[in-house]
Amino acid sequence: MSQDFKSDIAAAFDNELADKFNIDTYQALVEHMLNGVAYCRMFYHDDQPNDFIYLYTNPAFEQLTGLKQVVGKPVSEVIPGIRETDPQLLNTYSRVAAGGKPERFETFVESLGMWFWISIYSPLPEHFVAIFDVITERKQIELELIEANERWSLAQRDAAAGAWYWDVGDNIIYWSKELYELFGLDPQTATANFETWRSIIHVDDRQQAENNIYQAIREHLPLSNEYRIITPDCAIRWIRALGNTSYDTDGLPKRMTGICLDITRSKAVEDELRESEARYRQMFQANPHPMWLYDVETLQFLAVNDAAIAHYGYSEQEFLSMTITAIRPPKDVPRLIDHLQQLNGQAQHHSGLWHHRKKDGTFIDVEISSHEIEYEGRHAKIVLAYDVTERQRAEQRIQFLANFDPLTELPNRGQLDDHLRYALSLAKRSNGHLALMFLDLDHFKDINDTLGHSVGDAILIELAKRLRLVLREEDTVTRLGGDEFILLLPGVDVNGAVHVAQKLLSTIAEPFQIEHYDLVLTASIGVAIYPADGVDLETLSKSADTAMYRAKQEGRQGYQFFTQEMQSRSVRNLQIVNALRQAQQLNQLQVYYQPQVSIADGQIIGAEALLRWWHPELGSVSPAEFIPIAEDSRLILSIGEWVIRQAVRQAKDWMKQGFAPLIMAVNLSAVQFRHHDLPALVSRILTEENLPPECLELELTEGVAMHNPQGAIAIMNNLHARGVRMSIDDFGTGYSSLSYLKKFKSYKLKIDQSFVRDINTDVEDKAIVSAIISLAKSLGLKTIAEGVETHDQLSFLKEQGCDEMQGYLISKPLPSDQFEALLNTYRSPSS
Numbered sequence: 072m073s074q075d076f077k078s079d080i081a082a083a084f085d086n087e088l089a090d091k092f093n094i095d096t097y098q099a100l101v102e103h104m105l106n107g108v109a110y111c112r113m114f115y116h117d118d119q120p121n122d123f124i125y126l127y128t129n130p131a132f133e134q135l136t137g138l139k140q141v142v143g144k145p146v147s148e149v150i151p152g153i154r155e156t157d158p159q160l161l162n163t164y165s166r167v168a169a170g171g172k173p174e175r176f177e178t179f180v181e182s183l184g185m186w187f188w189i190s191i192y193s194p195l196p197e198h199f200v201a202i203f204d205v206i207t208e209r210k211q212i213e214l215e216l217i218e219a220n221e222r223w224s225l226a227q228r229d230a231a232a233g234a235w236y237w238d239v240g241d242n243i244i245y246w247s248k249e250l251y252e253l254f255g256l257d258p259q260t261a262t263a264n265f266e267t268w269r270s271i272i273h274v275d276d277r278q279q280a281e282n283n284i285y286q287a288i289r290e291h292l293p294l295s296n297e298y299r300i301i302t303p304d305c306a307i308r309w310i311r312a313l314g315n316t317s318y319d320t321d322g323l324p325k326r327m328t329g330i331c332l333d334i335t336r337s338k339a340v341e342d343e344l345r346e347s348e349a350r351y352r353q354m355f356q357a358n359p360h361p362m363w364l365y366d367v368e369t370l371q372f373l374a375v376n377d378a379a380i381a382h383y384g385y386s387e388q389e390f391l392s393m394t395i396t397a398i399r400p401p402k403d404v405p406r407l408i409d410h411l412q413q414l415n416g417q418a419q420h421h422s423g424l425w426h427h428r429k430k431d432g433t434f435i436d437v438e439i440s441s442h443e444i445e446y447e448g449r450h451a452k453i454v455l456a457y458d459v460t461e462r463q464r465a466e467q468r469i470q471f472l473a474n475f476d477p478l479t480e481l482p483n484r485g486q487l488d489d490h491l492r493y494a495l496s497l498a499k500r501s502n503g504h505l506a507l508m509f510l511d512l513d514h515f516k517d518i519n520d521t522l523g524h525s526v527g528d529a530i531l532i533e534l535a536k537r538l539r540l541v542l543r544e545e546d547t548v549t550r551l552g553g554d555e556f557i558l559l560l561p562g563v564d565v566n567g568a569v570h571v572a573q574k575l576l577s578t579i580a581e582p583f584q585i586e587h588y589d590l591v592l593t594a595s596i597g598v599a600i601y602p603a604d605g606v607d608l609e610t611l612s613k614s615a616d617t618a619m620y621r622a623k624q625e626g627r628q629g630y631q632f633f634t635q636e637m638q639s640r641s642v643r644n645l646q647i648v649n650a651l652r653q654a655q656q657l658n659q660l661q662v663y664y665q666p667q668v669s670i671a672d673g674q675i676i677g678a679e680a681l682l683r684w685w686h687p688e689l690g691s692v693s694p695a696e697f698i699p700i701a702e703d704s705r706l707i708l709s710i711g712e713w714v715i716r717q718a719v720r721q722a723k724d725w726m727k728q729g730f731a732p733l734i735m736a737v738n739l740s741a742v743q744f745r746h747h748d749l750p751a752l753v754s755r756i757l758t759e760e761n762l763p764p765e766c767l768e769l770e771l772t773e774g775v776a777m778h779n780p781q782g783a784i785a786i787m788n789n790l791h792a793r794g795v796r797m798s799i800d801d802f803g804t805g806y807s808s809l810s811y812l813k814k815f816k817s818y819k820l821k822i823d824q825s826f827v828r829d830i831n832t833d834v835e836d837k838a839i840v841s842a843i844i845s846l847a848k849s850l851g852l853k854t855i856a857e858g859v860e861t862h863d864q865l866s867f868l869k870e871q872g873c874d875e876m877q878g879y880l881i882s883k884p885l886p887s888d889q890f891e892a893l894l895n896t897y898r899s900p901s902s
């Protein structure tokens with residue numbers, strides 16, 4: 072130690088103190104210290120620490136700081152700028168030098184770029200001793216460690232991970248703060264140990280999680296554990312724990328370290344994936360439509376669903392050993408290959424209609440939709456097949472039904488319209504002709520009613536064939552419905568139409584052999600010719616229809632050409648039918664009664680109910696005109712029922728009034744007679760009106776009875792069994808067979824007035840009337856003559872033994888009140 076130093080020390084320290092010190096010892100101590108030592112004096116400016124001067128430094132000072140020959144120099148000179156860069160250092164020194172307590176601290180001295188550990192104390196006022204060490208290296212390591220920790224911490228956080236360490240021997244567990252976070256635990260309150268860990272694990276996973284740890288240790292395997300934890304806020308979190316164990320030389324586990332990862336999200340994604348995979352699998356496997364996957368290169372089936380197996384009849388094994396060409400009709404295979412080649416790499420998605428072949432050889436129509444996918448590493452296509460065979464058939468059927476009559480397979484009305492339009496345009500251009508015919512089978516309804524619809528259908532089918540055979544290729548025959556046919560004959564005039572109509576009638580007249588029946592049919596044909604009877608579809612149709620109606624009226628089994636007279640008739644018919652529809656509601660109908668008298672004693676024994684209709688515009692319309700129209704429109708059913716009820720009620724009323732019981736005769740039309748409900752209806756009315764059935768007589772025309780005698784017999788039997796009387800009206804006009812006449816349950820024949828009219832002058836009529844009367848007698852039937860107007864007629868009838876008569880000679884048909892008056896005042900003409 073230099074002399075200067077000694078004197079300095081002496082100056083700095085109290086002399087006494089200095090003397091007591093063993094300076095040499097002290098010097099040796101300080102000079103050899105590894106820590107730097109600096110003895111300094113503070114300087115102040117305006118009471119603020121401003122600078123300090125180095126009074127002494129030891130050799131370590133220079134080694135550690137690199138600052139040389141500093142003693143006697145102010146620090147502002149030794150380390151220029153220190154006052155600005157490290158003001159806190161100056162402050163600390165000053166604080167201690169000012170009599171403060173010793174201080175120890177670590178600081179970075181910016182101006183030197185070094186970290187210092189410094190311990191200072193003040194031996195004298197305004198003096199301080201700084202003992203220091205440079206700790207830059209340690210600090211750097213520390214900082215790096217902190218940074219590394221932070222990085223690790225960040226990494227843990229980013230990876231939603233937490234680290235753990237388990238000293239197996241001492242059973243000490245360390246959890247990173249991120250792991251605490253992951254577990255939802257507070258490091259302040261929760262302790263890292265097995266118990267805590269166990270307590271947060273889902274009870275279902277706890278045992279397995281523990282077992283996995285012990286197994287990993289036992290078998291020297293890396294730990295891979297997955298379990299659920301329940302966080303304090305009751306959330307479920309999936310954890311994956313990964314770890315490794317280190318062992319001591321004896322093979323005993325020393326420690327296990329690892330991380331825990333929060334895999335809740337990836338688990339959820341996994342679950343979703345699994346679910347969606349399951350959904351897709353389900354959609355494939357349980358799809359009600361056939362589905363399969365095939366290899367795009369080899370065309371080999373890779374997978375098939377149950378519906379494909381069920382639908383195509385191949386087992387799964389069979390499918391998987393086949394290519395998709397096996398389910399195609401052989402002739403389609405080249406087209407398929409061609410199609411697939413065209414598609415190759417072009418369309419991801421494709422749909423189309425194909426024929427497929429099932430295992431049993433049947434062919435089906437399928438709508439295919441396919442999509443390219445990657446399947447088990449292969450370039451594949453997934454295919455969905457809709458079997459549209461039925462739909463296709465239905466469509467074809469609908470197509471057919473839209474154009475053809477399903478029963479006869481003849482073109483329908485729609486097609487006829489098209490053909491007619493075309494034929495009309497040709498005829499117009501060439502000033503040509505065409506014929507339109509309406510053809511209707513006579514009494515076809517009776518065949519349906521009595522022999523059944525299957526026989527009726529078979530007749531229509533056979534008839535359609537016959538019609539086609541008669542007609543030319545360019546003609547069109549259409550079934551309008553029921554037994555009505557329309558025939559279009561382009562280029563045919565009146566002569567041609569006559570020829571065709573005759574041919575048609577004769578082909579229809581050929582017996583139809585259906586089942587075990589031999590049926591003879593007739594038809595009525597109405598003909599309209601372009602341009603005379605119409606120049607468009609509508610008028611021609613109307614004309615032909617009207618002509619056919621006339622053919623029916625004219626006794627059927629023939630043809631009629633349309634005439635102008637028919638035209639006005641049909642207009643009148645239309646008027647009547649429209650007015651008749653409302654006649655009942657508007658009370659325009661009334662029943663008149665014509666007395667029927669016993670020729671023997673001249674007594675009124677019965678009355679015939681006759682319908683009257685008075686219309687405000689049409690006036691009084693004769694039943695002879697409106698009844699056939701009512702029959703055609705079937706209005707007769709309700710009107711006829713009304714007449715029966717009125718007549719029955721009237722008869723009962725007269726009985727109640729005390730008149731001798733009369734037999735009330737009511738006309739029945741063919742439509743009423745054939746209606747299945749007739750017998751029951753009649754009984755019902757009689758019961759409701761309380762009239763004995765034998766007081767009612769139903770008049771049935773000979774024509775109606777003979778049209779279908781078997782059917783008539785059955786109905787008559789039924790009515791007879793109910794006690795109702797029946798008579799045959801207009802007798803002599805039809806062609807009654809004696810054998811049937813015997814079987815009819817009628818009790819009276821009514822001689823038609825056409826025979827009665829000229830009975831006194833016409834020999835033939837005389838003979839007919841005599842014959843009818845004797846025939847009736849031989850059959851045990853009564854006779855009544857209608858239209859008796861003269862005493863001569865009456866005398867002849869009486870002579871011949873006719874039982875009863877009615878006619879103007881006695882009275883015209885009368886309204887009920889006038890009939891009543893007649894009953895009161897009546898005197899027999901013979902009396």
Ligand SMILES: Nc1nc2c(ncn2[C@@H]2O[C@@H]3COP(=O)(O)O[C@H]4[C@@H](O)[C@H](n5cnc6c(=O)[nH]c(N)nc65)O[C@@H]4COP(=O)(O)O[C@H]3[C@H]2O)c(=O)[nH]1
Pocket residue numbers: 665680681682683693694695698711714738739740770800801824857858859860877878879880883884
């Ligand atoms: N020239 C002449 N005619 C006489 C004489 N006595 C009666 N008549 C008429 O002869 C027709 C007899 O009736 P019908 O033969 O059953 O013929 C009836 C019958 O077939 C039908 N009809 C009338 N009312 C009904 C009914 O309520 N239901 C049904 N289904 N048909 C009826 O209308 C036809 C015509 O009836 P109406 O015009 O009332 O004509 C009646 C009657 O008024 C006479 O001495 N001289």
